[in-house]
Amino acid sequence: MPALIVGNWKMNGTGEAVAEIAEMAGAGMGVGAPSLWIAPPFTLIDRAVIVSAGGVKIGGQDCHAKASGAHTGCVSAAMLADLGANFVIVGHSERRRDNGEGNADVRAKAMAGKAAGLEVILCIGETRDERDAGQTNEVLSTQLAGSLPDDAEALIIAYEPVWAIGTGLVPTLEDVAAAHAHIRARLVACYGPAGHGVRILYGGSVTPANAGDLLQVAEVGGVLVGGASLTAASLLAIAAAA
Ligand code: 13P
Numbered sequence: 001m002p003a004l005i006v007g008n009w010k011m012n013g014t015g016e017a018v019a020e021i022a023e024m025a026g027a028g029m030g031v032g033a034p035s036l037w038i039a040p041p042f043t044l045i046d047r048a049v050i051v052s053a054g055g056v057k058i059g060g061q062d063c064h065a066k067a068s069g070a071h072t073g074c075v076s077a078a079m080l081a082d083l084g085a086n087f088v089i090v091g092h093s094e095r096r097r098d099n100g101e102g103n104a105d106v107r108a109k110a111m112a113g114k115a116a117g118l119e120v121i122l123c124i125g126e127t128r129d130e131r132d133a134g135q136t137n138e139v140l141s142t143q144l145a146g147s148l149p150d151d152a153e154a155l156i157i158a159y160e161p162v163w164a165i166g167t168g169l170v171p172t173l174e175d176v177a178a179a180h181a182h183i184r185a186r187l188v189a190c191y192g193p194a195g196h197g198v199r200i201l202y203g204g205s206v207t208p209a210n211a212g213d214l215l216q217v218a219e220v221g222g223v224l225v226g227g228a229s230l231t232a233a234s235l236l237a238i239a240a241a242a
Contacts, residue, residue, distance in 0.1 A: 003034040003215050003242040004156070004199060004222030006121065007229025008061060008089060013040055018047045023232035025055030027239075034222070034242045036235065039089050042075050049084035059087035059118070062095055065108035067116070077109075077116035087119040089224075091147055093162045103146025110149040119154045121201070121224065122147060124183075128163035137182045144186045152194040156201060157183055158224040164204025166226060173217050176202055180219035208237035215242050 009017075017040070024036055037057040040048045048058045063077040080088055090113060091106035101109075106122065113120040124143040126136045140159070149155060159179050164170055171179070180200050187195030202214050203224030214220055223242075228234045 001199075001221065002032055004037065004201065005034045005211075005235065005239055005242060006037040006059075006089075006158075006201065006222065006224045007039065007235055008092070008203075008224060008226050009038065009040045009044075009230060010061065010094070010226060011041060012230055013044055015044070015047065017230075018044055018051050020230065020232045020235075021048050021056055021058075022051040024235055025052045027055075027232070027236050029239060034239050036239060037087060038229065038235075039087070045080065045083045045085055057086040059085050059089065059121075061089050061092065063088045063090065063109055063113055063116075063118075065105065065112045067112065077112045077118055080113075081116045081118055085118065087121060087156075088113040089121045089123065089158075091123045091143075093123060093125055093160060093165065103143055106143075106147040107149060110147065110155070114149055114154050119156060120149065121156045121158050122149075123158045123160050123203070123224070125160040125162050125164075125204070131161065131163065136179060140179065140182055141186055144183065144190070148187075148190055152187070152191040152198050156199045156221075157187070158201040158203050159183055160203035160224060166205070168205050170205050170210055170214075173213060176214060176220065177217045180217065184219050206238065208234060208241055211238040212241035 039059045039061045060080040064074040090109040126139040199221035201222045201224045206223045206225045
């Protein structure tokens with residue numbers, strides 16, 4: 001299965017940045033090449049969909065759990081789908097931290113994304129303190145138990161250790177393998193054989209220099225990239241490493 005490379009632009013990019021997406025889409029990766037997906041800020045999604053011309057899938061970084069209603073400033077999964085988005089990220093640690101989102105909220109958002117016909121990238125990961133205390137597997141299990149949607153259809157998990165995001169720190173390949181193996185086991189426990197079909201991404205300080213090694217790790221089906229996804233040059237270098 002070719003790797004999936006997802007760029008999460010977070011709160012970065014204004015109009016001129018869509019040129020980067022056009023360049024990514026025009027790169028003509030060919031058969032067997034990794035798939036490229038980009039989650040720009042909400043404000044760029046419609047323009048990104050147009051310039052991507054299907055060469056890059058475009059998605060949202062979050063959605064509301066409800067389809068519509070009195071929720072000032074929020075965007076629903078149905079609205080994302082209406083713009084031509086193909087996927088949505090839910091449960092990113094920055095939303096858990098900045099917006100107080102818990103596992104039940106993340107599960108509701110995942111269900112909303114699926115109901116709107118989007119693929120859902122559900123993020124989990126431990127903090128530094130939790131890793132140091134030897135609680136990584138326990139934390140991942142709890143997050144999965146509380147946030148997994150009803151079925152494995154259109155679901156992708158992103159393992160993003162909180163301490164690796166934006167820090168330049170990356171777990172050892174052995175630690176990535178252990179976390180991914182644990183997540184796979186939990187997915188199979190939850191969904192049965194369908195749990196084998198859920199792709200698991202690694203995220204946290206992925207760069208062109210380390211992507212090749214990370215993508216060789218068992219059960220790593222792709223990467224979720226923040227800072228290094230903002231330019232076509234950098235994202236395409238990651239794709240080349242894959
Ligand atoms: P960085 O690649 O900047 O560490 O961010 C990772 C991330 O949070 C992607 O969702």
